[in-house]
Amino acid sequence: MGLTYCGEFKDKILNTKHEGYALRVRPDRTLTGSWTQKTAAFIGWIASCECGWMGSQRYEPSALGEDQALDEWENKHIQPMVNRYTREKAKKEQASKADKVKVNS
DSSP, X not given: OOEEOOSTTHHHHHTTOOEEEEEEEOTTSOEESOOOTTTSOOSEEEEEETTSOEEEEEEOSSHHHHHHHHHHIIIIIIHHHHXXXXXXXXXXXXXXXXXXXXXXX
């Protein structure tokens, strides 16, 4: 189970399949989201998303590194979408107010 965005725009974001994960980077550089005896040895974490987005940085193989990878998913992948939807909402609200002013004039 990964992280999902639960804010104001969750319906838009979740409808486009965005669930974030920290994937283990194995010594042979392959990635896995599973923990098994075979994948227990790993050299770091990398952020990823169900949509196919991948983070740009490898983090240390620790609980802190896993948290940092998940933070990267949120800050560099999800937050830009939230910012875009916020701008779109503000433009629509501004246009609606302008229309009301025209009607009342």
